[in-house]
Amino acid sequence: MSVTGSFQLMKSLNRSLILNIIRLNGPISRAEIAKRTKLTPPTVTNLVTELLDSKLVRESEIGISKGGRKPILLTIDWKSSYVIGLDVGGHRATAVLTDLNAEIELQQMQSLPEQLTVESLLQFLITMIDNLIKDSGIPKKKILGIGIGMHGIVNHSKGMGVFAPNFKLRNIPIKDAMQTQFSIPTFVENDARALTLGESWFGNGIGFENIICVNLGVGIGAGIILQNELFHGRDGIAGEIGHTIVDLNGSKCSCGSYGCLQTVAGGGILKQRVIKELSLGRQSIIQDKVNVSGGKITGELIHQCAIEGDPLAIEMLAETGRLLGIGLTNMINFMNPDRIIVGGGVAKAKEFILNPLKDVVRSRALTPEARETEIVLSKLGDQGTVIGAVTLVLKNLYTHSY
Ligand SMILES: [Zn+2]
Incomplete structure (x- = not known):
């Protein structure tokens, strides 16, 4: 296998370091790079020359002179690769x-x-x-x-x-x-x-050292950033919040265990709960919409009905939100993150889930500060x-x- 080109170039730690300084602070002069990296000016000049040759970096405008020659500023050439x-x-x-x-x-x-x-x-x-x-x-x-x-x-x-x-x-x-x-x-x-x-790197976690990002779909997954790095644990299962056990007498989960968070708060169970309520005779526009379209009950449909003020839809989403709130309160007490980000299909129900979720965290987390842990929606959404x-x-x- 040949792994060539610009990537090979980055096998040097110092080149990556300079490239990242230019990414975060560009346009920036060579002198300023030397100051920030504490590398010697000749080293910076050499490495910058290599980066210029690779086309990853280009020279942009002329900077402001502090006496003497005006410095040439460097910027990432975003479309070079x-x-x-x-x-x-x-x-x-x-x-x-x-x-x-x-x-x-x-x-x-x-x-x-x-x-x-x-x-x-x-x-x-x-x-x-x-x-x-x-x-x-x-x-x-x-x-x-x-x-x-x-x-x-x-x-x-x-x-x-x-x-x-x-x-x-x-x-x-x-x-x-x-x-x-x-x-x-x-x-x-x-x-x-x-x-x-x-x-x-690109969403609502920028600037926070310790975050948990929860992906709410049919299953519930999460990732943990600890001190700016993804935390994997020994076998890569760190963050599997969906399989933390919240109900000792709960139903069987896809993982083989019982009472996992995703058996009570996953997207699949939300639909099942709605279907059960309808079968018990609850009145809801969910039923009317399904009858008209001949379609299935989906998360989007439940959300749409909640927007239109349907009490059953609102109640079911709130129930999911409260159960997720329990799961997240456990995570907050365990890890004390700076911020929690919530994404995934179920998170599209936004405030219908988020508000009841936050209510649980506000009343159940360990300390006054923990109760105020910021919980925000994903910025990147579907992407x-x-x-x-x-x-x-x-x-x-x-x-x-x-
Ligand atoms: Zn499970």
Whole structure:
């Protein structure tokens, strides 16, 4: 496998350090870089020359002189190279091509086939990436890396999907397959962890050292940023808040345990609860809308009915919010984060979920300060995981880590 080009260049810690200073503070002069990095001016000059040669950095305007020659300022050339990100959910996959600031240039989405084997899944991802590159018209050599946010349990260091519950597949060698196919460095992470990294770099986690980002869907996942780094734990399951046990006598979870948070507060149970109430004869416009459209009860439909003031929809979303509030209160007492970010499909119900959730945290967290822990919605929304996948690559480029 050949991993060439600009990425190879970043194998030097100091180059990454300079590149990141330019990313965060550009346009910036060489002298200012030397001051901030504490590298010697000749070292900075040499490394900047290499970065200029790589085209990742370019000279921009002339700075203000503090006496003497006016300095030439440096800036990242955001469109000099590109990154591919993939969000592989339970039912569909999204692929994006972004510039070096995670700005999306092209996005493509596809439903995943019902029946998948490890081989057909890998082939599906390869075809998706292939199409994205072809349709973008960008030469492959300009693509720095591929980041993939994969649902289920992921071994990020091996780039392996350990278990994908929706596909019922185990040991999916995603990183190896993509690198063999494309010769482009590939990074793989659990989807909730990728979302968390994305929010930390480009969303509502910017500037916070310790955050928890919760992904509310059919399942409930979360990622933890501790002192600005993703925390994985020994086996990569750190943050699996959906499987914390909140009901000792609860029903069976997809993980095999009983009474997990996602069995009471996941998107699936929300729909089931609505169906049960309707079958017991509760009046609701949810029933009317389903009858008219002949469709199914979905999270969006429940949200829409809540907006229209339907008491059942509001009550059911509030119940989900309160149960999530219990789960998050436990997380706050355990980790004491600076901020909690809530994303995922169920989070689209916004205040209908968030307000009851916050009420629980305000009344149940340990200290007055903990009760005031900020809880905000994801900024990146539907694109959070895919931007997070891109961030896996950018983090390696700019900080020489991951
Ligand atoms: Zn579970």
